[in-house]
Amino acid sequence: MRMSLKVNGAAVETEVSPISRLSGFLRDVLGLTGVKEGCCEGECGACTVLLDDEPVNSCLMLAFQVAGCEIVTIEGLCRNGISDLQQAFLEMGAVQCGYCTPGMVLAAEGLLRANPNPGEAEIRHALAGNICRCTGFETIVRAVAAEAAARQRAGR
């Protein structure tokens, strides 16, 4: 079936199999391998993308379900260089092996778009669907809190 959507700011018009998962479509058809697959059952969050600003597990959606929507993957988040949120992840040690990182950054970005001033418990709750086995989440939570504070200060 044919569908059109917006991916990382660009209009995409494509043929898609009705049984293709969104994660597979983004990786295999569009080559966006920043979308990681860790479980394919919505438990690990590695495949998190923003669907109209909201974080979703792209492994739990069929590609055709996002027809007419806007998708942002990690590749889209750093179109103009590395974002401040990504920089905070780097500088605060919130990245180790890097496999969960794209999904984690997008889950955090989705939180900050919906709630610009989250408390620590809200950050932890928003990231509860993203598994990281390296960091114990401590520095990830700190990085998101620091970026939230920086956005507040800058009025972004």
Next chain:
Amino acid sequence: MNQISRRVPLVDGVAKVTGALRFTADLDVEGLLHCALVFSPHPHARVASIDAASALAVKGVHAVFWHENTPARYYNSSIWFAGQEALADERMFAPIVRHVGDRVAAVVADTEEIARLAAKLVAVEYVSLPAIFDPEAALLHAGLAMREDGTPTFMNPVAYESFVRGDTEAGFAAAELVVETHITTPRSHHCAVEPHACIAKPEPDGRIGILSPCQSVFAVQAVVVQALGVPQEQIRVTKTPIGGSFGGKAEPILDPLCAFFALALGRPVMIRYDRHETFTATRTRSSVMGRMRLGLSSDGRILARETETLVDFGAYCTGGDYLPSSMLQRLVRLYDVPAERYRGRAVYTNTVPAGAFRGYGSPQIHTVAEITLDIAARRLGIDPVAMRLRNLVGPGAIEPWQGLDVGNARGRECLVRGADAFEWEARRQMGTGRGRWRRGIGVASATHINGCYPGFHEETTATLKLLPDGRAELVCALHDLGCGADTTLAQIAGETLGLRACDIAIVPADTDTCPYDLGTRASRMTYICGEAIRRAGVALAEAIRAAAVLELNTEAAGLRLEAGAVRRQDGSGLALSDLADRLVARGVELPAATETYRAQANPGSYAAHFAEVEVDRLTGCVRVTDYLAAHDVGRAINPMLVEGQIHGGIQIGIGYALYEDVALDRITGVMRGNSFSRYTLANASEMPPMRVVLIEEGEPTGPFGAKAVGEIATIPVAAAVVNAVNDALATELTHLPLVPERILAALG
């Protein structure tokens, strides 16, 4: 010091945070074929027949492999170099399957979708054999694992280790209190977020190139050579970025199959396990049944200790036969115990194989020892911190088993400074509360090794070379598992050369281009590889100064390397890039230095962890509410990465204490915890706030005083949490994990 003790971000961090880093499953390989495996639904069975016709008839299927058309060669997936002695009991595809999830057949096809569809069409007939899941029962069934002709491969117990020191009976007779415990630790799983994957591709010269997210390219090569029976030079292995390992990717599981399929078909092949397969068909932590008897004086001195361990390493030995001795090695370097008796055994069962997992026996044995010690402290009415201080070894202690010097051991400082920062005393006074929710605090100490010395080839060769642009290239077969080893080691190299960590170009580990190395295991990267790199850096700095003496026509005295330049005492000098330009222009080879460092010691890293928990007496749920970890790291080359290791170790340890168990069914052998929805990990909401106290007293044999932190980070955690739960409830719970059912049962 310019690079040392600095919070340098990961040198490969930008590629990670932007998603640009390509992991194995992200690689684009021309003509790549895909693979799906058929796994045994039976815990022990003879494969009577395989009919692959229906699978082969599917369009896009290239081949079906099983035991009749693959090499009938036995191998051990835990060898690290060619010719290493090990119990070779595993085959690519077994004629007799030994656990639910054992490999039976594989389909190679144009796409993974086709391969998985066709794999369902492979018709397999099994003849069931009796299966054993209980390690104590397995002791009575010596010939559990059999070859196809019916001969037992190896006899249970496969490994046996014993040790006696002093007169334990006299010690127990003199004791004020004798405590006996029976403690069990679970089969936990690594849960690296990247599932297992491997690519093998035929090269034009007839060789096979393997792209593997591994912990040692040389171990992969050795195992593939053993499994395929090909010459070593035919196999080239290159390490790909690794999305977490924790020991789970230490053993080449997919690599022998992938290499054989690529060789047989003349096409590149990828095998990628899904999450379910990564749980059921790779490795777990071995479970241990521990019995400990501890005799103490009235003031809490350990007078005698007897320990018995029974290790269940599952269906294949891998490195499981080392575990009884590994646990002994780590047990005897924590406390000064005048009379000691140890017996450790390891057995086969018809369960998923165990293998390396962060700490290699240390979390198991310290969990047994530290829970026992706390029970003793409570019965004696002594503060568990004070009791540990009374028994801990100090700097220069000689451990009694191998006679190794534990080095600048600062376990006491970890306890004292950790207890102070945690406000242990004040919290002890607060009590547990009276209502539905009870609060408790727990402490545990631990120690771990630094490298493999005195075993194996505990040495590393590092080459550092000046590059034309003034940076330096490092060749040292490094395998960064995500811990930041590349960054830490680049800081060490940079420190010696007046460069920044990001100026060190690290050549990826590759059997063709790097000298042999044991790989990332046994907490050896910073301590062993770091020292080799430091020495190579010192030698290269000397070579660069010598070249500069000629170029600048100056005295050698006072020439120093800093900020990417070689400078005289007055600050004048030459940028390294300019020096390199001049040398290149004159046709002089750029300075390089190679150093081989052979370890001469194996000091201990020490730690003390403190946990506060809240237990719901109605539901049996435990929440860790506060956590502090004090670590004797010698010196933190990169404090941010050291803290990161500790934070991550705590997450794995809290799971080990409270939730994580692959839950093998005692009747069917089926794994119940085989997905992230059925295997609980502590997520962001469940993790407590964590504080880290670093004790930096310097280890004389380590690079810039550094020693290991990677594995010890997770070792004391489970005992600290269990001890806190026992404190909260006044219980003596000893069977991990402390799931709500177990807690409610203890509360009656």
